[in-house]
Amino acid sequence: MVPGEVHALLGENGAGKSTLIKIISGVYKPDGGEMRLDGKLVAFSNPREAQAGGIATIYQELSLYPELTVAENIFMGHAPRRQVGPVKVVNWSEMTVRAKEILASLNIHDLDVRRKVGSLSVGNRQRVEIAKALSINARILIMDEPTAALTEADVIRLFEIVRLLRQRGVAIIYISHRLGEVFELADRVTVLRDGQYVGTNEVKDVTPDHLISMMVGRTIDNLFPKLDTTVGAPVLEVRNLWNKPLCRDVSFQVRAGEIVGLAGLVGSGRSELAQTIFGFTPAQSGEIILNGQTIRVRNPGDAMKHGIAYVPEDRGTQGLIREMRIRENVSLAVLKTLTRTGFINSPAERDLAAHAIEQLGIRAYSPEQLVSKLSGGNQQKVVVSKWLASKPKVLIMDEPTRGVDVGAKAEIHRLISELASQGLAILMISSELPEVLGMSDRVLVMREGRIVAEFARKDATQENVVSAMMREASEPNGVPTPQGVLQ
Amino acid sequence: MTATASPVTRPPVQARSGGFLSRALSFLFTQEVILFLVLVVLIVLVGSANPRYVAERNFINILNGNAYIAVAAIGMSMVIISRNIDISIGSLIGVLGTLSGTIAINGYPIWASWLVPIVAGALVGAVIGFLVAYLRIPAIVVTLGLLSILKGGLITITGGAWITDLPSDYFLAQMKSPAFSFLGLNVPEIPSPILLMIILTILAAIWMRYSTTGRAIYAVGGNAEAARLSGISEKRIIMTVFIINGITAGIAAVLWATQLSIIQSTVPAGLELQIITSAVVGGVSILGGIGTTVGAMLAAILLSAINSALVFINISPYWFRAVVGVLILVTVLADRLRRQRNRASERG
Amino acid sequence: PTAAQDRWDGADDLPVNPLECPAAEGAGEASPAEMSMPEYDGGQPTDAPDLAGQPIVLVDVPKLVGIGYFAATTLGQQQAAEELGNVTVTTDAPTEANIDDQIAVIDNYITQGVNGILFAANDPVAIAPVLTRALESGIHVVGYDANSEPAAREWFVNQAEFNGIAKAMIDSMVAEIGADGSFAIVTSTFTTPNQARWIAEMQAYQGKCYPELTWLETVEAQEDNVLSFNQATTLINKYGPDLDGIFGMTSVATPAAADAVAQAGLCAVDAVAGAAGSAEDAVAVVGLATPNAMKPYVTGDFAGCVKSVVLWNPIDLGYAAVYVLRAVVDGEFAPGDTSVMAGRLGELQVVNGSEVLLGPPFIYTAENIDGFDF
């Protein structure tokens, strides 16, 4: 690594990228080998030493304190201090000011540094995570999939920051599954496979296909294998759905065999909408209609009974029971169908899990493996397979490929297409615009809790969608109507 | 304002979201302020029913007689904030109090009988901390075991013999301190338990808010994994927290032992529940990461004031505990509703 | 009595039998109960081995271990065992006065196979099944301090009859606060049988002899001295000058109540360096307690705070219990007998069918208290 370099680290899910950076930043101890910083041999036995050595890390799994404020989260462990008599005490006012400065340098002005992190959306938490790493004044900044939870606009901002840091001479290790980002940002790229070093190249010397074959050992011809399907009758229809604050008078429909993409900025209310339909946060008013019949959805159980499945956006806290086995996770949503008079049918459960592992190519040595021991991408595959097992009529997927490597991504995309062609109605929420554009038959755009635009596949261009996402809310109907009183 | 608030108000930086008014309002409804208001309401109501309740002496007595619980609740709230618990604390106080008395009647200097229990408490705390932090046994398990060990061990060793004939200068808790007279204030002499309680609470509150270790306790309780990644040594923090808890237990034990001319060398029954209840009613979240020592102290005072008030307003003692249970429940529910309201307003 | 219940006096609702008032003394002492001596109503062990004159192993299960009172009864038992030479006694009991645990302790000793069990029951009825089991296993059972249902044991060594204690308590209180004073009570818990009985008898005796006494209220304080202190302090603050006396119903509550009075500066005599209030405000403390715990308030630093402490001698109580059990084993004491020899205590009378009476309660005062050490 040289100062001012952006060095990308690539590899499939489970290739060992996160593990490598955790070794570098002192979380794990290496079994052997050596590490040099400024030519000097170093060995960090804990993260504090690494931080003192100027290495700041943004980990893949968010690591924040939900009950503490944004400012405290940013400065935990190295709060600005002030001398009072003989002792040094935490300087709260400076902390607030500096937190604001850091956020401002990231062009973030809408985040109150005294809010509790627990009340923030995933996207905002990711921003806090970045600010936290920047607060260390690092010489080496390691970012493990920082953009996985970000929307385009945030990604652009983040890139600006990265470039800024590069100019300041900070060396950056950048992990991402989005190849585009690598080509846009990185100077050099290293590929890992199964924990082994495969090779390092100058970015200008390689092509995406070349990188993919280095990572996967083969080439992938189509990342968005969209099948043409015949779109049938409406399966899911939503009318005037209200669930304040982030679901305002939403109406749309999804037809059999159709993939509807839902785009929007962070916090535009897409997840909220999905969770309302799924009954996690039941609607305050409005109708959910399934196959022509109005249904009542008061909790996820109701939704599942009617054949609605939801792949949540945060696999760690929402999608998986990480301390349980793959088998137990895959069957969790369909246990009722796997029972004989209330008892779990173990052979059927094992078959289901084995099938899931095979179908999605989950890298695990056995269905009995704990999910927490899988790499991030493989965990994501487990969530997807869990909901596929429920054989839904409507599948809502919230960021289905977050943190998934290209190979698996193509896999999941192909699966989505296949499911649609089998007549499933799919609502896909994604912050990755190419994914939305590449996979959807129709694109809906959400902003501030409302659906503000709808594009057919042929009209859905990057510019159209982005401008609908970003447009200032200036229409007269931006004022909430008293429709909330309805019901 | 967040639950990490402490008596020291934060710098008044104007917030982008939420006006000054809502901020002021949310400060008004921190757990500490609520507890204080409940206390005031209680005093006014009971005082108007029976004016002797508000007599200065009664109040001093209530505080004096229960200060040891409040002192122990300081350490306990730190333990709970770090997402641990100590259910052996009642037994520990019994053992340390007996230790203190034993030292005093065996001709050692009085200061030793006050100091040794505190040091011994710190040592026991270190042992608990070691078992929890390094051998990774959950704190509830360690202290459940320790509770039995201390309780049984105390009786095995003392045979239940009371300690009497204590030297007359031993009774720390009965001494009054002219602490404020040098400030030229016309404050009556304050009994030392109350003074200690106030000083320790303030010190702890400041330490929890302004020291990096104090902040790290919140971090470890809030998200231990994240704390580790921020370079905070979880093990060291857990050790620290239990050692402090041992120290406050030692101080509480000395206050407990020096209150009366007899030391009953047994474990005060149910004391651990009183202390834990004080901490949680004081707003310390059992899930870690939230709470203040001031709240814990206020809750300890409130609970003892309630106990005394029930006698004053002639509630049948047969129904005492039911009333106390309802009151705890009401306090906790009120706190819950407040938090839900706050969350709703944060979202809206 | 319903009126009493309104004051939450902590009394039980069994029949009472108040003694004669002091004025009528002389005629009263020959208790009429003795005339119509009821039949023996205790139980008998089944197939108890004949161990007359042989060494026996006894276990003593008091209500709890860890309080001075039962440390004293244990001491008495050891003295008796030493004198007799052929008795071994071990004391074992729960660390809290808890009937569940007490049953388990006794149960284990039945299995272990001791020759005799001495007990002080936490609950007279709940303990009966396990004691019956002991009798059925051929183990001799003798109670002291706190009785069980008669059929579940052979004899009960009664430290002093309930009405006797009640009389001594009320008389001592009246001597200090006059026949028209008002008092409150600090007891352990309302469910403790002995205390409830005493309070009931006190009530009956007061109603009969001193109707002008005002009965304020009874508070619970477990067997915890700090809690007792706090409760006594609360009473003092609540009633102010309206409170003339406090009864301590346990050996824990009485010294704590005395401490509360002393720390409030309400001792009757100004032996306490000028701290005593006027006689008007003073609060008298009368109660059941061991002498050592009360010396500071009777003759020590706070001399005069407490004038009279009512108690039998718990050492003698434990001592007598062991002698009674030995006599039963040796066949020297059987149903129908009217007295039993108990070593240095001499001959003890049988009352109420199957109870051995230790004697009248003893009242410790400044004159005699220093002669006792327990």
Add this chain to the structure above:
Amino acid sequence: MTTIRQMDEQNPGAKFRRFLLRQEIILFIILTIAIILLTLGSDKFLTVDNLLNQGRLLTEIALVALPMTFIIVTGGIDLSVGSIMGLCAILLGYMWNPSGPFQWPLELAVIFSLVVGTLCGVINGLIIVRIGVPPLITTLATLALYRGLAEGISQARSVRNYPESFYVLGQGTFLGVPTQLWVVLIFVLITAIVLSRTVFGRSLYAIGNNELGARFSGIPVGVYKIIIYGFSGFMSGMAAWIFVSRVTTTRSDMGSGLELDAIAAVVLGGTSIFGGSGSIIGTVIGFVLIQLLKNGLALAGVTTDGTIVVIGTVLIFAILINNYIQRRVSAGK
């Protein structure tokens, strides 16, 4: 990857080793060692009579420890069990009391007290689920409340002189085994099967590991929690019924301290206090071990205070050993 998997399945030695190192097996070994030592300590210990008699004494703790396992598996705790037991005992006597205000038939009084016990548990559950108060705080408050109700209702009066037939449950035998031991056995079987084999049991583990994830999987988390707290209340009522039948009287202080004994049994049985793992078998070993220690040590001449010191030490060391071995096992994987 496939190679590891095959190796794993084909190597019976490894499989056996894993079986040996399972939590319950280790506990069982500890129990066996304890039994051997206690047998050496007293020849009265390992006799059928003594062991059956111990079965009688452990009934109440066993009955509340079973639902406590469910609750702790979900990451909760129930401190109010002892107080519910006290309240149920009092109600049983109070409603039946032939000289009391109600004078109900005994059967009705028993059913009523069981219903109230269940209701107390359901109230705990409702406060926890609907209002979101953490279980520890909720049950700390109801610990005081339910005990207070028991004291208030009883006014310190006890009820005794039940008909002889009532004592069968607490003092009788069936097929030579104490009646209540059969009750324990039945509930052990039911709870063990429910926890390990059913959807309900699996869901409890899921809730304990990740409640949010469980909710997103469509598990009716709130309903399940209310059910288990209700069940806990019901079992406290059962314990009260059996206890009253055993000791033939009611007192408002019955069952005080029961919660810590039950929790100790569950925790000793290897159930993680943080939720997500544990088993009924473990809990059974836990309460059996505690009871046998109490009994065996007493028979060997150790007094009660010494015994509780030993039990506290065993608790810490059992968990320590288990933790150590489990960590080695998972590191070896």
